[in-house]
Amino acid sequence: MDDVKQTDVIDADKAYQSVSDLLKGTYGVYATLSNNTRMYYGSVLADEVKLSDENRGQGQGEYKWQFTATGVSFGFGQYFQTIDRLHRVLEVADNIPAANATEENTKKRIKAELLAIRGVAYLELLTVFMPQGYQPDSLGVPLVLSSALLGKPARSKVSEVMTRIEADLASGRAEALIPSAPTDPLRLSQGAIAAYQARAALLKRDWAKAAAYADEAIALSGKSLSRATYTAYFSDANESETIFKYRNGAAPQLNWRDANGDVFFEPADKVKNLFDRTNDIRFSTFFGADGGDTSIIIKYPGSERGPQTNDLKLIRLAEMYLIKAEASAEGENLTAAADAINALRAARITGYTNVTFADKATAINQILVERAKELCFEGFRFFDLKRRGLAVNRNPSDSRNTNWQDLPANSFRFALPIPQSEIFANPNVRQNAGYN
The missing domain is CATH 1.25.40.390 (Serine Threonine Protein Phosphatase 5, Tetratricopeptide repeat)
Known part of the structure; x- marks a missing residue:
């Protein structure tokens, strides 16, 4: 018997029927590129902040380097969502007819942008999940080059992921239709x-x-x-x-404080000094x-769009x-x-x-x-x-306890854990050492 197609499923050939649809899909890819998670962990795991007396437990596991593979995601799912979304656009782009030369140029620019964004996404993933330093033969992240939600790729070597990053970014630079200057910085x-x-x-x-x-x-x-x-x-x-x-559309200041003004993290004395x-x-x-x-911390003080809202x-x-x-x-x-x-x-x-x-x-x-x-x-x-x-070396005034004052340079914690949910979904992905 023929498969019965569900009525609530929208196939790619229905979702993308025009160059305008491709552009909307591209904007959907850009919508996944927030670095707010990296802003948070890049500070809390390092020596930039200290716990406030008003902290009620927010972020203390990460600050004390007590995080596990089940507790945080560190952007793993976010950037693979970026990669899947851009593949969905790329895989139908050539089948979308251009009404004129302008639309043809729009398609060319979109394809080059999306390849460059794939390079950006893999660079973010590699930065977070590879080991400390640059070890070409160590484990990086899985390389996925098409939309395959049921795929189970293993992690590629750091050097292999870097080769892909370099190639994808070079593809973007090779397209003259991408403007030189950031006239539209979005x-x-x-x-x-x-x-x-x-x-x-x-x-x-x-x-x-x-x-x-x-x-x-x-x-x-x-x-x-x-x-x-x-x-x-x-x-x-x-x-x-x-x-x-x-x-x-969110508030990066809420990484450090509550909407009611309570402060979770203060700037470290080490930084201010x-x-x-x-x-x-x-x-x-x-x-x-x-x-x-x-x-x-007032680096992102808000804007005309809201008291705590910043690009x-x-x-x-x-x-x-x-x-x-x-x-x-x-x-x-x-x-x-x-x-x-x-x-x-x-x-x-x-x-x-x-x-x-x-x-x-x-x-x-x-x-x-x-x-x-x-x-x-x-x-x-x-x-x-x-x-x-x-190593991470916090000032005594920033750490309160010697147990979370120093993170040695050889600590396994520098390679952040692959989320355990990803390991369950894809048994071919090996966890970083120290988190099993």
Whole structure:
């Protein structure tokens, strides 16, 4: 007997019947790219925050490194949803007729964007779930290249996933219909894709490519570092340094505090002590509240769309200067490294005097400190320590208990667990060591 098709099932050939439908599907892919989860874990697992006296248990398991594979997802399902959604669009795109040359160009751009987004999604997954440092032959994540909800792929090697990331991002860069500058920062531009290429090269420790891609991202962005617009920038009042962003309908401040004002996490003393509190505009932009209480994180203070609602800056110009600095220093080009750091600091610190780096070790140390300052509470710190093979070391005033003051560099905790629900659904996926 022939299979009876359920009446409530919408096949792809019905869901996508026009180029306009393809574009809507593409927007649905973009809707999955929030980095709010990474922002949270990148801070809580690292040395950026400390427990508040008002914390009622929120995030304490993660803060104390007591998380398990059954308790948190760390974005695993999110980015595989991204990948499945984009495959559903890609698999029908060639069968959708274009009414004219404009629609044909729209299709070409969509396909290139979606391949680049796949590269972005796999880069996010690899960053979270691979081991500390860059170990090419260790386990990465499953590579899925089509929509296959019942598929059971095993985890691919880190090097294999990186090869896919590089190829997908290169496909996006190869399509001239993707604009160079982020005229619409809610969609990928050539500058944004170059920025992700820089991130991937930095993770891979391909220093020459990381520096070159960072340079390309800076040039293509059409943006410049600005002190004058900086505070308002985090209130979404301008796009002065945005290369790519996510239109957020939620409240990133709720990572750190309740809607009623209760504070779950305060900024760590270790982070606040890095800043020149008088001359560095970042200190008053990141910390404070009415009455000058610097125990509150205010980096995302809200916008005209709501008191706690902000767009999430997925790629900022400042990060590219920091990648250029780190990659240049690793490549023994200390002049280029100093130039990049000086440009960033001069746009943040009143009366700043340029520095030079006498040696590579000094340069790397200062660059990592600058990353800790500029990118705090944006999801980088834990993963910066992870890729550099460094420990998490909290100040005693930030940890309360020596049991959660230090996470050794060789801890299995740096490779976050594959959610146990995924292991149950796909027995071919091996769990990261330490969580079985």
